[in-house]
Amino acid sequence: MTKYKQIRIALNNCGVIDPENIEDYIARDGYMALGKCITEMTPQDVIKEIKDSGLRGRGGGGFPAGLKWEIASKNHADQKYVVCNADEGDPGAFMDRSVLEGDPHAVLEAMAICGYSIGATKGLIYIRAEYPLAIKRLKIAIDQAREVGLLGKNIFGSKFDFDIELRYGAGAFVCGEETSLIHSMEGLRGEPTIKPPFPAEKGYLGKPTNVNNVETYASVPIIIRKGASWFNKIGTEKSKGTKVFALAGKVNNVGLVEVPMGTTLREVIFEIGGGIQNGKKFKAVQTGGPSGGCLTEKHLDTPIDFDNLVAAGSMMGSGGMIVMDEDNCMVSVAKFYLDFTVEESCGKCSPCRIGNKRLFELLERITKGQGTMDDLQRLRNMSNVIKDTSLCGLGQTSPNPVLSTLDNFYDEYLAHVKDHKCPAGECKDLMKYFIIAENCVGCTACARVCPVGAITGEKKEAHLINSETCIKCGACMERCKFDAIIIK
Amino acid sequence: MSRIKVKVKEKDLNTIKEICKSFNNEQGELINVLHKTQEHFGYLPAEIQEVVAQELEMSVAKVYGVVTFYSFFTMKPKGKFPISICTGTACYVRGAENVLAEFKRQLNIEVGETTEDGKFSLSCLRCVGACGLAPVVLVGEKTYGRVSPEGVKDILAEYNDK
Ligand SMILES: Cc1cc2nc3c(=O)[nH]c(=O)nc-3n(C[C@H](O)[C@H](O)[C@H](O)COP(=O)(O)O)c2cc1C
Ligand code: SF4
Ligand code: FES
Numbered sequence: 150m151t152k153y154k155q156i157r158i159a160l161n162n163c164g165v166i167d168p169e170n171i172e173d174y175i176a177r178d179g180y181m182a183l184g185k186c187i188t189e190m191t192p193q194d195v196i197k198e199i200k201d202s203g204l205r206g207r208g209g210g211g212f213p214a215g216l217k218w219e220i221a222s223k224n225h226a227d228q229k230y231v232v233c234n235a236d237e238g239d240p241g242a243f244m245d246r247s248v249l250e251g252d253p254h255a256v257l258e259a260m261a262i263c264g265y266s267i268g269a270t271k272g273l274i275y276i277r278a279e280y281p282l283a284i285k286r287l288k289i290a291i292d293q294a295r296e297v298g299l300l301g302k303n304i305f306g307s308k309f310d311f312d313i314e315l316r317y318g319a320g321a322f323v324c325g326e327e328t329s330l331i332h333s334m335e336g337l338r339g340e341p342t343i344k345p346p347f348p349a350e351k352g353y354l355g356k357p358t359n360v361n362n363v364e365t366y367a368s369v370p371i372i373i374r375k376g377a378s379w380f381n382k383i384g385t386e387k388s389k390g391t392k393v394f395a396l397a398g399k400v401n402n403v404g405l406v407e408v409p410m411g412t413t414l415r416e417v418i419f420e421i422g423g424g425i426q427n428g429k430k431f432k433a434v435q436t437g438g439p440s441g442g443c444l445t446e447k448h449l450d451t452p453i454d455f456d457n458l459v460a461a462g463s464m465m466g467s468g469g470m471i472v473m474d475e476d477n478c479m480v481s482v483a484k485f486y487l488d489f490t491v492e493e494s495c496g497k498c499s500p501c502r503i504g505n506k507r508l509f510e511l512l513e514r515i516t517k518g519q520g521t522m523d524d525l526q527r528l529r530n531m532s533n534v535i536k537d538t539s540l541c542g543l544g545q546t547s548p549n550p551v552l553s554t555l556d557n558f559y560d561e562y563l564a565h566v567k568d569h570k571c572p573a574g575e576c577k578d579l580m581k582y583f584i585i586a587e588n589c590v591g592c593t594a595c596a597r598v599c600p601v602g603a604i605t606g607e608k609k610e611a612h613l614i615n616s617e618t619c620i621k622c623g624a625c626m627e628r629c630k631f632d633a634i635i636i637k
Numbered sequence: 638m639s640r641i642k643v644k645v646k647e648k649d650l651n652t653i654k655e656i657c658k659s660f661n662n663e664q665g666e667l668i669n670v671l672h673k674t675q676e677h678f679g680y681l682p683a684e685i686q687e688v689v690a691q692e693l694e695m696s697v698a699k700v701y702g703v704v705t706f707y708s709f710f711t712m713k714p715k716g717k718f719p720i721s722i723c724t725g726t727a728c729y730v731r732g733a734e735n736v737l738a739e740f741k742r743q744l745n746i747e748v749g750e751t752t753e754d755g756k757f758s759l760s761c762l763r764c765v766g767a768c769g770l771a772p773v774v775l776v777g778e779k780t781y782g783r784v785s786p787e788g789v790k791d792i793l794a795e796y797n798d799k
Contacts, residue, residue, distance in 0.1 A: 241726030243766035278672065278709055279765065317672055319707030336667035338706040397727035397768035404769055435726070471726045485729050489763070598787055600739060622735050622786050
């Protein structure tokens with residue numbers, strides 16, 4: 150056993166209850182928090198409790214949830230909305246999906262609590278169409294809650310009405326940004342608009358709207374049940390509670406982990422994650438998805454919380470945590486994220502639409518060994534301009550993977566530019582596959598796996614790779630049992 | 638907007654009208670209407686978009702703008718067995734690019750295209766939430782995990798005589 154203690158808050162019920170049966174949820178004190186709010190607390194009490202708990206938004210920005218609710222509650226209107234952001238666009242992260250599939254009622258309950266506290270009667274969940282199981286379970290949960298009167302009119306015999314509908318995303322990363330999300334729910338192209346006005350002021354259909362992430366909501370019922378002072382004892386000074394991470398990449402144990410804020414990266418990657426696969430060397434860990442950065446060895450003992458990650462040059466993001474080993478080229482990783490950004494940029498503002506494309510092209514040149522020292526400087530300058538001048542959070546953070554790799558792996562950039570070498574052996578244009586004749590026993594295994602027939606040679610004699618035909622897929626190297634194939 | 642020449646079959650026309658009606662012909666429901674319509678027809682060619690625009694009383698340009706904004710909507714028919722390769726980060730760091738390259742090579746098509754016989758189409762998607770199994774490939778609804786370039790041939794072979 151490791152010394153790390155698991156505290157399950159957002160994942161409290163996941164895997165424990167049958168998510169398609171409301172009675173299971175109720176048996177684990179489900180909807181008790183909603184009952185407590187409606188029958189024993191005023192809306193102001195609820196907001197105060199959430200504020201005191203120190204809960205911060207889990208969708209990326211880390212904005213204090215209680216404060217957000219308070220702002221929405223103070224904006225008066227005939228109709229207000231509670232929105233759950235279940236767009237989960239960070240590629241490589243699946244925390245929200247797991248919560249929705251494993252414990253849908255917790256999100257419904259929290260949205261109703263939020264509705265009660267800000268004075269809204271309608272809730273909307275914006276969920277990606279790519280999550281059919283989560284959609285199905287949410288539908289079942291909403292139906293069941295309506296049947297027993299936990300959604301609908303006069304909940305718990307009070308005057309409070311609240312109902313929830315689903316809205317579907319259609320595959321656009323920028324729709325995770327709250328203003329785009331709202332436009333998308335209105336049936337429009339999901340393009341962001343300038344804030345202010347914030348959704349809490351003018352959101353869905355121009356009405357005050359509170360937008361929170363799935364995991365943020367999932368933490369709410371337990372805070373109401375156990376109290377703010379229970380929750381705010383967990384975590385660090387400015388980041389309370391736990392955070393769920395989707396640990397993936399080159400670690401031995403991949404999957405979801407929920408740890409108290411303040412746990413170190415080392416504990417997550419090496420104790421919970423069981424270290425790097427195949428005994429390779431740890432190189433970097435990427436947090437915050439396309440908006441985040443790559444952290445290295447020297448950051449491993451940093452306690453994870455919102456502010457520390459930003460200080461280290463990355464960010465919390467929604468909880469994706471991708472581990473990389475010595476075989477990953479950091480220039481390629483930056484290029485990978487930029488490729489993503491270029492594809493997902495909505496195109497509304499030019500720094501993001503054009504600037505990111507130029508960044509991508511520069512990175513491409515570098516990975517082909519055609520980069521210059523000026524290009525490195527250009528990368529940095531352009532990144533800063535894009536950050537400063539883009540309209541929405543997408544463009545404002547998209548250069549982070551470039552800047553953090555420039556900061557932490559400058560040598561690797563230099564190797565590409567000056568020596569035309571990719572130290573990790575990932576940039577295909579900079580390498581060739583060779584067979585070391587002395588090691589080759591002529592087993593023909595490589596020739597058989599080569600998808601393009603680039604390897605020739607007689608049985609029991611050293612083989613040869615035709616570098617003209619070779620597509621550098623690496624299949625031969627993986628298959629060779631005699632370490633006879635190398636990349637140069 | 639009765640000027641629009643509609644090339645859609647009578648039966649299909651009614652289907653689209655019914656879908657729109659089930660959402661009260663509301664403009665705000667455009668995305669839901671498109672989801673349902675694509676579910677039925679498999680894709681959203683220009684003619685269908687014209688009918689939707691007519692029914693919701695909005696310009697075709699607006700509908701087209703929405704269809705092309707969201708990657709989930711497609712204007713080209715997919716193959717009988719649509720192949721989707723996850724190029725999310727977890728899959729990427731475990732070599733999804735090589736797998737994609739091998740699919741392209743074997744099928745001789747690019748991403749977004751369909752083979753001539755209409756059998757396979759190729760697309761990329763970002764994270765299906767099965768990152769533990771990276772790299773991940775979907776063929777229709779079936780998920781393949783830990784796919785290597787060498788495994789591509791076997792996957793395709795499964796569908797060869799179907
Ligand atoms: C480009 C971009 C993508 C985003 N994607 C998501 C997302 O997938 N899920 C999410 O909850 N928040 C996402 N956000 C953050 C939301 O804009 C918003 O801050 C969040 O939903 C607020 O909820 P929270 O305070 O509970 O975190 C994204 C922001 C940006 C700029
Ligand atoms: S920063 Fe990018 S995604 Fe955001 S509005 Fe500008 S172009 Fe669109
Ligand atoms: S990144 Fe491929 S399944 Fe998540």
